[in-house]
Amino acid sequence: xxxxITALLVLVLALSSCAFGASEFDETWLxxxxxxxxxxxxxxxxxxxxxxVKAANAGLVVDYFPNGELGGDADLLRQAQKGYIAIxxxxxxxxxxxxxxxxxxDLPMVFARYDGDTIDRVLNGxxxxxxxxxxxxxxxxxxxxxxxxxxxxRLTTANKDLQTLSDFRGLQIRTMENANHMTFWTAIGAxxxxxxxxxxxxxxxxxxxxxxxxxxDTCVGAHFEEVQNYLACTNHILYCNQICINDKVYKAxxxxxxxxxxxxxxxxxxxxxxxxxxxxxxNKDILVKxxxxxxxxxxxxxxxxxxxxxxxxxxxxxxxxxxxxxSSLEKSLADVAxxxxxxxxxxxxx
Numbered sequence: 001x002x003x004x005i006t007a008l009l010v011l012v013l014a015l016s017s018c019a020f021g022a023s024e025f026d027e028t029w030l031x032x033x034x035x036x037x038x039x040x041x042x043x044x045x046x047x048x049x050x051x052x053v054k055a056a057n058a059g060l061v062v063d064y065f066p067n068g069e070l071g072g073d074a075d076l077l078r079q080a081q082k083g084y085i086a087i088x089x090x091x092x093x094x095x096x097x098x099x100x101x102x103x104x105x106d107l108p109m110v111f112a113r114y115d116g117d118t119i120d121r122v123l124n125g126x127x128x129x130x131x132x133x134x135x136x137x138x139x140x141x142x143x144x145x146x147x148x149x150x151x152x153x154r155l156t157t158a159n160k161d162l163q164t165l166s167d168f169r170g171l172q173i174r175t176m177e178n179a180n181h182m183t184f185w186t187a188i189g190a191x192x193x194x195x196x197x198x199x200x201x202x203x204x205x206x207x208x209x210x211x212x213x214x215x216x217d218t219c220v221g222a223h224f225e226e227v228q229n230y231l232a233c234t235n236h237i238l239y240c241n242q243i244c245i246n247d248k249v250y251k252a253x254x255x256x257x258x259x260x261x262x263x264x265x266x267x268x269x270x271x272x273x274x275x276x277x278x279x280x281x282x283n284k285d286i287l288v289k290x291x292x293x294x295x296x297x298x299x300x301x302x303x304x305x306x307x308x309x310x311x312x313x314x315x316x317x318x319x320x321x322x323x324x325x326x327s328s329l330e331k332s333l334a335d336v337a338x339x340x341x342x343x344x345x346x347x348x349x350x
Contacts, residue, residue: 009153028257029061032087033076034082040217042089042241043067043278044271045148051245052264058135059256062087065257080246081141089243092147101322105238106180107315112235112302116151116331117118119238122332123147123270129332132325143250144244145265150194150273152280157219157228157287158211159204162295165189165304171286173211174200180318184236185231187310203230215239217282225290232295235302241285 032050041341043066048070050062070076070085079085081098091243092105106109111119122129137144156162168187175181178195185192193209203209204227209218212224213236219225243265250258288294305311319326 009165027059027061029063030086031063031205033065033085034089036066037075038067041276045268046089048268048271049264051262053268056260058260058278060260068159083246083249086249089241089244090244092240097241099140101133101138101325103318104322104326107326108311109302109305110329111238113299114337118153118337119149121336127332129328132328138247141247142244143247145245146269147240147242148269148272149238149240150221151277151291154213154215154237154239154240156213156232156234157224158212158230159228160210161230162232167251171211172209174209175213183314187308188305203250216280220286225287225292228292228296231287231292233297
């Protein structure tokens with residue numbers, strides 16, 4: 001009931017142009033919402049943005065409603081599109097239904113061979129990919145503010161030692177009900193099985209499935225170290241959040257308010273990156289201390305996966321569905337990595 005009342009209140013404020021318009025105190029309020037849990041990286045990030053905007057003392061206010069107070073991810077995306085709220089944050093998967101181009105984040109292992117700096121320059125820098133993705137957001141009535149990541153990923157936990165690609169054959173793995181994800185697991189020989197989250201722990205315990213995939217912090221929160229023996233760094237999907245604002249609201253902001261918001265987001269993104277790395281590392285450590293064996297792969301593993309016919313077919317399908325954005329992402333990543341590679345050391349003349 002409290003959530004319904006809060007949502008109705010914000011809707012009334014939005015329709016009366018107060019949710020993100022000039023108030024009687026000459027302040028511009030931006031209603032901001034997400035579904036992240038208390039203390040999660042997404043919530044820490046938005047609170048950082050909120051604090052930085054407040055510290056600028058420019059008459060701009062980020063009015064933050066976390067933890068699903070105003071609805072689920074799809075609800076919040078619809079509200080942001082319509083302008084009932086201004087800003088929303090979520091992981092990339094829910095956005096695909098609103099911006100089809102976001103399916104590029106379903107490309108398996110597309111980011112796995114790159115470091116956080118390279119990925120950040122492509123997602124948030126002046127890359128061809130960033131420009132095209134920003135245009136896709138605008139077409140959907142939204143303005144992309146940025147992507148939060150630092151080369152941390154969804155991992156695979158299993159009761160099977162997944163040392164080589166052939167070890168994935170016949171692996172019964174619980175996945176999200178996402179066609180692209182299921183196609184990938186099938187392509188490498190596994191047997192993907194969509195399963196309700198509430199049923200997963202007991203299903204791993206009784207052997208209905210023998211593997212699952214999630215980020216390290218999610219695995220810790222679900223206590224999967226109690227029912228799984230191996231933690232494989234398959235790095236198949238980037239653990240990434242996006243933050244966006246209603247496009248009309250953004251364009252209507254005073255230039256000084258745009259500058260404050262853009263600066264706050266950019267600074268918060270950079271400050272969160274080492275925190276994301278630490279969250280990932282500390283949670284992996286917890287799982288290993290819980291008697292899970294950590295499996296890591298070199299680049300040859302990812303190269304072999306990406307060369308598989310079924311995986312290449314999936315890439316082509318997503319590239320076609322996103323008007324070539326998958327190709328743009330691959331090229332942007334390769335170009336940035338090459339541009340920032342250390343120069344070869346020349347042998348001294350004899």
